[in-house]
Amino acid sequence: MPKDILKFILFGTLVAIISVSATVLFLKGKNTQKLNPSLTSEEAAKKAIEFINKNILAGQGEATLVNVSEVSGLYKITLKINEREYPSFVTKDGKILFPEGGIEMEKFVAQNPTPQPKKTCEDLKKNEKPLLEAFVVSQCPFGLQMQRILNEIVKNIPSLAANIKVEYIGAIANGKITSMHGDEEAKENLRQICVREEQNDKYWSYIDCHIKEGKVNECLKSAGIDEGKLEECQKDPNRGLKYAQEDFKSEEKYKADASPTLILNGEAVSEFDFGGRTAEAVKTLLCCGFNQKPEFCNKKLTETQAAISLSPTYSGDSTNGGSCE
Helix, strand or coil, rough: HHHHHHHHHHCHHHHHHHHHHHHHHHHHHHHHHCCCCCCHHHHHHHHHHHHHHHHHCCCCCCEEEEEEEECEEEEEEEEEEEEEEEEEEECCCCCEEECCCCHHHHHHHHHHHCCCCCHHHHHCCCCCCCCCEECCCCCCHHHHHHHHHHHHHHHHHHHHHHHEEEEEEEEEEEEEEEEECCCCHHHHHHHCCCCCCHHHHHHHHHHHHHHHHHCCHHHHHHHCCHHHHHHHHHCCCCHHHHHHHHHHHHHHHHCCCCCCCEEEEEEEEEEHHHHHCCCCHHHHHCCCEECCHHHHHCCCHHHHHHHCCCCCCCCCCCCCCEEEE
């Protein structure tokens, strides 16, 4: 791209700031100086395009007008240079150009919320028997990452299994469970729900196997699941679908629409306040929910980031954040 075009693009923000200042000064002087009459949108756009072509691009490219409209007392023009479009603004008298558009403040705030301060252990709600609810879907790479973390906690501190409940995100439509990644995920969600509800002592054994390669049949056998009972649960709407509906009610209650979402003692919490997607961080978060921390909470777990997706090992090439929505 020609240097002058690049200059127009890269320094647009600085020019806009200078232009805003100039506009303020210009408006302040309206009592001592007669304002120039407004141009039509087409006239202002034409003037801006001519200025850009003559003074900015100077023969090294050509700006053409795509469209023009009135926005917040200015003319918004969209121009095209080398097949790329650039939104810009020009004052109604055609005297001040704001390259590269402006900032829609309300939209900016909505898309860039003020970061909330990290919560500490003291900030979290306490309970005699705390409950950490983890909302996931079974084929989400990051949901699998959270299941891997929780499984690691349970393997090392079995007592905490009573304080952890994995729940599933989804819905029921026409008497059938649905999920964000399709039918296969929905079926696996229901399978895991049925194991959790009716063969709970086998749940973590199944998860420990499933998160490695996702081999359902092998994992059912290795975990010692009663497959006949499991199949009945999945087919019986008064069992499997009823259990799933309770999960979905909780999902709606907590607005837990991202996999994973953590809820501790009825309040949304973030593992990133305590170190990220590691067994130690989530264990610490959960233990902060006790009125009095049990001795087993002092056990140190791995601070390595857990692997995402299916993985034969706990750790691997993974990202600290991420979710499925």
